[in-house]
Amino acid sequence: MISHPASPRLVRIPTLKTAAEFRSHVASLGIELPCEDDIMRGPGSPLAQPIQHVRINGKQIGNRFAVQPMEGWDGTTTGGITDDVLRRWERFGQSGAKLIFGGEAMAVRPDGRANPHQLIINDANKAGLAKLRETLFNTHDERFGGTDDLVLGFQLTHSGRFCKPTDNFRLEPRVAYRHPILDRKFGISSDAQVWTDDEIAPLIDDYVKAARIACDVGADFVDIKHCHGYLLHEFLSAFTRPGKYGGSFENRTRILREIVSGIRASGNKIDLAVRLSAFDLVPFKPDPLLSSLGKPGPGIPEDFSHCLPYDYGFGINRSNPLEYDLTDSIHFLELCAELGIKIVNLSAGSPYYNPHFQRPAAYPPSDGYLPPEDPLVGVARQIQVVRRLRATAPKDLLLVGSAYSYLQEYLPHVAQYVVRNGWTDLIGLGRMTLAYPELLADALEKGSLSVKSICRTFSDCTTAPRNGLISGCYPLDKYYSAKPEFQELKKIKKSGGTKRTVDA
Ligand SMILES: Cc1cc2nc3c(=O)[nH]c(=O)nc-3n(C[C@H](O)[C@H](O)[C@H](O)COP(=O)(O)O)c2cc1C
Ligand code: SF4
Numbered sequence: 001m002i003s004h005p006a007s008p009r010l011v012r013i014p015t016l017k018t019a020a021e022f023r024s025h026v027a028s029l030g031i032e033l034p035c036e037d038d039i040m041r042g043p044g045s046p047l048a049q050p051i052q053h054v055r056i057n058g059k060q061i062g063n064r065f066a067v068q069p070m071e072g073w074d075g076t077t078t079g080g081i082t083d084d085v086l087r088r089w090e091r092f093g094q095s096g097a098k099l100i101f102g103g104e105a106m107a108v109r110p111d112g113r114a115n116p117h118q119l120i121i122n123d124a125n126k127a128g129l130a131k132l133r134e135t136l137f138n139t140h141d142e143r144f145g146g147t148d149d150l151v152l153g154f155q156l157t158h159s160g161r162f163c164k165p166t167d168n169f170r171l172e173p174r175v176a177y178r179h180p181i182l183d184r185k186f187g188i189s190s191d192a193q194v195w196t197d198d199e200i201a202p203l204i205d206d207y208v209k210a211a212r213i214a215c216d217v218g219a220d221f222v223d224i225k226h227c228h229g230y231l232l233h234e235f236l237s238a239f240t241r242p243g244k245y246g247g248s249f250e251n252r253t254r255i256l257r258e259i260v261s262g263i264r265a266s267g268n269k270i271d272l273a274v275r276l277s278a279f280d281l282v283p284f285k286p287d288p289l290l291s292s293l294g295k296p297g298p299g300i301p302e303d304f305s306h307c308l309p310y311d312y313g314f315g316i317n318r319s320n321p322l323e324y325d326l327t328d329s330i331h332f333l334e335l336c337a338e339l340g341i342k343i344v345n346l347s348a349g350s351p352y353y354n355p356h357f358q359r360p361a362a363y364p365p366s367d368g369y370l371p372p373e374d375p376l377v378g379v380a381r382q383i384q385v386v387r388r389l390r391a392t393a394p395k396d397l398l399l400v401g402s403a404y405s406y407l408q409e410y411l412p413h414v415a416q417y418v419v420r421n422g423w424t425d426l427i428g429l430g431r432m433t434l435a436y437p438e439l440l441a442d443a444l445e446k447g448s449l450s451v452k453s454i455c456r457t458f459s460d461c462t463t464a465p466r467n468g469l470i471s472g473c474y475p476l477d478k479y480y481s482a483k484p485e486f487q488e489l490k491k492i493k494k495s496g497g498t499k500r501t502v503d504a
Contacts, residue, residue, distance in 0.1 A: 041445065046419040047063060047440070066097055066426045066428040071105045073115050079121075080119070090135055092433065092437065093139030098149050103132070103154060104119060112163060112231070121156065152221075155275065161173045162352055185302075185353065207259045224260075237314040275346075280354075284369060286298070299356055333392070343397070356373065360376070361375055362457045366467060382403040399425050409451070412443040412449070432455045435453060
């Protein structure tokens with residue numbers, strides 16, 4: 001199902017001059033990734049259709065584009081907003097997307113941050129969060145004349161294995177269970193770093209308090225984040241953990257159920273969503289035989305022969321962890337619907353241990369590896385999994401698909417097809433929104449894109465924060481290329497990548 005040959009010679013998307021050429025390249029890869037001939041303008045486009053059958057906070061979502069959550073590295077050290085954060089949210093408002101899914105991961109407590117400048121959702125930062133919402137709604141209103149169909153959620157997170165709350169280069173991990181591969185990779189050496197059952201009740205309270213703050217400052221929903229190897233995602237694969245939060249499907253999903261019942265017991269009626277890594281893959285590393293200093297080779301799987309059956313991932317075939325298995329993911333979506341959760345945003349894997357799988361790119365981040373497959377294979381994989389889950393999930397559970405940015409020129413053409421044919425309800429855009437937030441507005445208003453603004457998956461928005469710098473689209477957004485950090489990033493890239501290892 002998933003093959004990983006040595007790094008392929010990539011056919012660059014801009015060299016494919018027509019939709020027919022794109023389709024013929026896709027056919028040569030042996031994948032199914034349909035692409036319409038033209039970008040449709042105006043209200044007839046499938047992408048311009050509102051969601052009719054589900055309301056979030058009483059509102060219909062006005063079109064089929066969602067801005068995906070993207071972590072900030074540019075808040076204050078106490079998790080408050082800054083001008084850089086405000087600018088990003090202004091641009092989200094100007095994008096034309098009618099679903100702002102999460103904005104960016106916000107830590108429910110200070111020690112759960114993934115970086116020392118991540119936002120924290122607490123009482124002290126309430127006024128700043130209200131200002132973010134107001135800014136986003138005002139800019140959207142100015143540009144598009146109305147916000148009755150604009151829906152905003154906050155993404156609530158605890159970073160678990162990837163916590164770096166005090167120093168950009170020092171992990172302070174708290175994990176759900178000991179992992180035979182990731183522990184070595186991310187410096188976990190003691191059982192004291194594993195959450196005890198008794199520590200979980202206060203964590204659930206933190207989520208309940210965060211949901212109250214989100215409601216008070218006017219968010220339409222909260223996303224209880226379960227993706228990318230962060231804490232609640234890790235609990236979904238806690239097969240080997242003893243006690244009431246490990247082992248069975250019921251135990252591995254207990255935290256979600258306790259958070260939802262805690263939010264409801266507190267009298268908070270805010271709508272609920274979940275971002276889920278619906279399937280995973282063993283961790284990858286650069287092939288040492290094909291790597292040299294500063295030049296990582298193609299990605300290959302870490303040796304997993306000593307950990308079979310593979311009880312260390314969610315949505316993985318336990319006897320062959322290079323394949324996915326959606327059995328648990330299907331149950332998880334049914335559970336979400338039973339709990340009254342209204343949106344599930346589907347992603348895959350983790351940017352820390354298999355980035356090619358999670359965010360397909362032509363150019364790897366500094367701690368990554370050359371793509372072991374054509375990135376279109378990764379895009380198609382996520383689209384096809386969402387299609388399969390859409391076919392089985394309850395209809396009133398909205399699904400958002402991820403990993404579309406690598407499609408570049410052909411993003412609207414593919415998006416039109418998948419929405420028109422009901423493969424997903426909404427198209428989520430991550431990196432493309434950093435580079436070119438107006439892509440949707442251009443597609444719908446002009447029927448064409450501004451070629452020079454298109455995200456080319458250079459990965460600088462990942463390489464910069466991996467090296468302690470703020471994130472942003474340095475190559476294409478002049479706001480970032482004018483900053484001193486751009487010069488520093490250039491030096492780091494020239495010297496061959498990551499300044500200090502992630503577990504230093
Ligand atoms: C700089 C950056 C930060 C991200 N931060 C988050 C995050 O906070 N929460 C999350 O769920 N996903 C995060 N992601 C993943 C994106 O939401 C998205 O799934 C991924 O980039 C693939 O979509 P794309 O191909 O449209 O970029 C981040 C991605 C990037 C590039
Ligand atoms: S830095 Fe810009 S062009 Fe590169 S991946 Fe990020 S958003 Fe895309």
